[in-house]
Amino acid sequence: MPKADNLQGALELLVMKILRRGSQHGFAISALIRQSSDEILRVEAGSLYPALHRMTEAGLLKAEWRMSDAGRRARFYELTAKGRRTLEAEEKKWHAVSAAVAKVLRTT
């Protein structure tokens, strides 16, 4: 099973895409990535949390403590304006690159 964090920049992109729909806590993010990829992509906690903190430091996300649905305190992440812009740019780049890679794979 491929891991999302093996691909350079992919994990960040997935996290931003998930958060585009609204703020989530870390566990929900990993669960949503798993579900939306039909259980193909799996994110290790050991990669996810450092990535979340790195992105927060970089100003792509902001974090705050709120009550989760389960009634426990959880740290929720939300996309910042800068995060939104970065997501758009990165998404375009990703499509371009993956199309190019697919093309290479087809022709050779």
Next chain:
Amino acid sequence: MGTWSRIRRTFRAGSHHAEIDEELRFHLEMDAADHGARDARLRLGNVARIAEDTRAAGIVEWIESSLRDALYGLRQLRKTPALTVAVIASLAIGIGANSAIFTLIDAAILKPLPVNDPDSLVIVEWTNDGFPPGATNINGDFREIAGGRLQGSSVNANLHRRLAREQHAFAAIAGVADPVNVAIAVGGAQAEQVSAQYVSANFFQGVGAAPIVGRPFDADEDRVGHEPVAIVSHRLWVTRFGSDRSVLDRAVRINNVPVRIVGVAPPGFFGLMAGQWTDVYAPLAARVAFSPPSSTGARSEDDSDWWVRQIARLDPGMTEEASRIALDGLFRGMVVPDGAAIEPSHIPILTTHSGRRGFAALNPRDASALWILLLLVGVLLLIVCANVANLLLSRSVSRQRESAVRLALGASRARLFRQYLIESGLLALAGGAAGVAVGFEFAREIHLLFQTGRDASNAFDLNVDWRTLTYAFALAIGTAVLFGLAPAVRAARSDFGDVLKAQTRSVIGGRLRLPRMLVAIQLALCLAALVAAGLLGRSLANLKWTDIGFDRENLAYASVNPSRAGYSRERIGPFGDRVRGELSRLPGVARVSAVSFRFLAGMGNNGLMNFAGRPLDQGNRANMNSVGEGFFETVGIPLVAGRTIDARDIRQESGAVVVDEMFAKRFFPNESPLGRRFGLGFQNNSQYEIVGVVGNSRYNTLREEMYPTMYEAFRPSGTIHFAIRTTMDPARLREAVRRTIASVDAAVPVTEFHTQSALIDRHLRTERLLGILSGAFGVLALALAAIGLAGLLAYAVARRTNEIGIRMAVGADRADVIRMVLRESLGLCGVGLLLGIPCAYAVARFLRTALFQLEPLDPRTAVFALATLLTVALAAAWIPARRAASIDPIAALRDE
């Protein structure tokens, strides 16, 4: 996240950690709710590691861990206070000496002028074959350059004005004369002497120093006959005018002429030459108004007198070369009188060079002396580094256990390496900070030494500014890397196994290869420092005790300038005679005479001698001086033949002159010079008649060969120097002399009072600076090397206690043990000498220009340096050797 919250979080590290833990716990619980606790924990992996990785994700962690390392480092340093103090003190000395010399070099040589855009300033000078057409007197920088051409820096005032007005090559050309002393009286207060410069009307605009009060000069104010105006320095404004803005209305007299002040120069603006503070600026034309009244009444500028230096500001977009060529064309047209046919090679050619730092403050010899000092303090700092590295190395040995344990517990080697470097950095920063403080004091002391015998107008602008701070900071970082690297590498390489092994004492101590190498390097550098000190000290002694031809002890000069108090030429002579009479009645004074140029005071006059019946020869030059009655008796120059200058010669304006033996031998080799006549320059060949011959003397240089000298009768028109022969320390007569002269006329202040030995010291200021400081640095270097050597040997002996015990048990006696340690010391010395001889030779070669009657490979200096080093090495080894010899074999072995 902003920088602020980042920093805030760094200091709230505790709660940040707790948050991460809580977040991970939440993840675990959510997962456990879905898949069961055991599964979840397996999937999550090592919680502590994830938490650590998460924390490390940001810069926060890096700063935080560095801070933690720094705090840890501080604690470690506090544990060994003696060592910490020793390290910081040696660094303070090393960095302090370096930043002091740098401060001086920066102020004297490197710092740009404190004006707007100094980079676009260009100094305009000229070169020519011989004197330029029409010039008879040339002030400013004036010297012979390669190819026998003359290089001059000044032009006459009208030439400058015309050139500045008609040129379009530069944005502006400003003119400025070399500083002169004037007497300034503010309100009713007594006149005092300050340094003044005559400048062109556009000077302040041209060089980019806008007055902060009032205005710059008007073009019309630079006109002979205009009411005299002046701009005062900010310094004078603060000290004499109490920073009062109404300064523009104050009644001020300069050389007894009423002057209107029109402006105050900006703070920190000292003029255009570092080390020379100008307090009064006046237009070029005011030179006529401030000159003493002459009996002829003619008051105009003399175009044969070239005295105005020029500095130009480049037009943006023009190159220096293109501007110079454009100006040169205009200049060459102006300098030739109309209709005159002059050989092209005799028309001066303009040259330019950067004016960023203003006019050179130091001659090349003085400047090279400062660079030599920088080299010497650099050597000193390297010795300090080696010493500190050894101290820290000895500490890192004792901390090996700590390093090994930290490594075993999972600390990375990089982290350990960083920990040690951070500790070195802390030490270096503390040493650097102490060094800046020490260095500034030290710079002031050196500055005093450098300026011995000079007045308040001669001072470099010494400051602890960002330039010095940056330099000291860079030095501190550099030294931290130099001395911190070895211990840090050692710590990062430590191995738990090794440490365990080290716990069992080996019979033979380790080889201590690195510490030995460091001590050998110290000894090598120390040899270089000693050779430098020896060469410079001997060179100073050679200069100082060179034969000067007269008695330098108990001789002083007091100087006055009655013309600045309004004395006419006719009244100056009688005034001088009265002062001379009063001075010779002072207790402690044996004889008094007068002279126009004091010996070895840095001023002199040199002329072309014209002998009847011989062709004019440019080589027939002699020094010229004018002396009063009884001068030779006063200074102690023996009369060889004929008579000396007497009162009659002075009164009658006879052509009687006295020449020295060199003059006689050179120009009248096979005949008696007495009664022979000669003249000066082109026109005259019988103006003078030789009436006497006296002994040779040093006129104004100790370095060069003695030069023929002639003495004519002194008929003062400006400054009078009274030569005073005393029967006691002349420095103690200063106050009595001042009072005596004031009793004749209180309006005539004593402008200078110097003993002859002070003048010689002033003349030798560079050599003295080098001699004294290199000696001090040599002693410091020697002390540091001795401490390093003794420390290393003591440590080696301590490690070899067992071995020595065994040796003694099997029959070695005390002498054997002492010999063993001394031999080791000499062995280190041998390696040090092998490394040091090439270093010493390189340093000596670098000093060559500063040496007088001495070769870089002076054998006596070499022997002195080697002997000193060996003696100190043996002395430093003596204490550890004694300790080794007093080891009790029984106790040493029982200790096992």
